[in-house]
Amino acid sequence: MTTQQRLLDILVEAVDTLTDDFDVIDFLHRLSTRCVELLDVQATGIMIVDEHDELQLIAASDETTRLLELFALQHDQGPCVRCYRSGQAQLNIDLTSRTATLGFGPFAAQARTAGFTVTHALPMKLRHQVIGAVNLFDTRPGLLSDSDLQIGQAVADVATIALLQQRTLETSHLEKAQLQAALTSRVIIEQAKGILSERYGLSLDASFDTMRTYARPRKMRLTELARQVIDNTFDGTFEPTGTDTP
Known part of the structure; x- marks a missing residue:
């Protein structure tokens, strides 16, 4: 399957979020696996903010990454946390470099134990509203290519729009339910x-x-x-x- 076809599939899946029976967990899990397929990375984790403005792990491409992301949340550190708070992409972070991982050393050590050597975090952002971040991991040293960065951010943007649309629908349904009551x-x-x-x-x-x-x-x-x-x-x-x- 070509990259273009996979991107089209993601767009189709995003459109499905407009339906009443949309399953956000399933959608984001599929998105995390899509990122591994589309990009030159080994694993993906997705965090979004809840109604209390606290980051929560919502999906991961595999169990190892899920546990690593939970570790990041428990210690309130890592590129995903930093990306969400700043609203800026965190790219080409060398997990073996003390300088590059300044501020989240324990997370970096845990990531290295999991076999990863480099990580990136892309914001899930629409205008000035940041609702989460997509964390990319690789077991090989190297930089994220410009094309992969563009594709990765496009996927994050599609997910952001889908989630915000779903939240709007849920709010609308709640208001309608309250009105009907x-x-x-x-x-x-x-x-x-x-x-x-x-x-x-x-x-x-x-x-x-x-x-x-x-x-x-x-x-x-x-x-x-x-x-x-x-x-x-x-x-x-x-x-x-x-x-x-x-």
């Missing part, structure tokens, strides 16, 4: 108003005020009280606010 609650309250209006000879406004007067000091939700009225499970006593006819 509010609409459903309103229907229930209207039904309860009608029952109280018939029972006590009140107008609908007076029925609503009666429910509010009962619920507020008891810290009850109006919807909860309305359901009790509809289900005939209300065991309290209403004090109608008026006797006007509906």
